[in-house]
Amino acid sequence: MARVAICSFLMASAVLAQSSTPPAFYKDVLPVLQKHCQTCHRPGEIAPMSFIGYRETRPWAKAIKTSVLTKKMPPWFADPQYGHFTNERRLTEKEIGVLVSWADNGAAEGNEKDKPAPVQFAEGWYIGKPDMVVEFPREI
Numbered sequence: 001m002a003r004v005a006i007c008s009f010l011m012a013s014a015v016l017a018q019s020s021t022p023p024a025f026y027k028d029v030l031p032v033l034q035k036h037c038q039t040c041h042r043p044g045e046i047a048p049m050s051f052i053g054y055r056e057t058r059p060w061a062k063a064i065k066t067s068v069l070t071k072k073m074p075p076w077f078a079d080p081q082y083g084h085f086t087n088e089r090r091l092t093e094k095e096i097g098v099l100v101s102w103a104d105n106g107a108a109e110g111n112e113k114d115k116p117a118p119v120q121f122a123e124g125w126y127i128g129k130p131d132m133v134v135e136f137p138r139e140i
Helices: 002-017 025-036 054-069 093-104
Strands: none
Touching: 025 054, 025 093, 054 093
């Protein structure tokens, strides 16, 4: 496990070495969070904390770094050797690098004018309506 984290960290560092300015929340980090994290990390969902805005995300910067380097987050247990998944939630090495560099460089807020539009999440089945829903006649 440590070897994977070290390799990921080195690859992420190499990707970011090309950039001279550290990532900022609104411009660089928020798009990654919107794409991979906010389905669970928002009010009313399963994650215990929200990553919708800077103020609620900033205290978790170091934990985010650790979680993405160890591949605990985003949770995805399917083996990529066995097909392509349309709802795959893996981060690219570049995305990992952005999150790691942001945490390592003080987790800057940046300019709010760089903030992308909020994601409009679907109500109910966010990965598409299932073919069948089976309900039990009584709670188990």
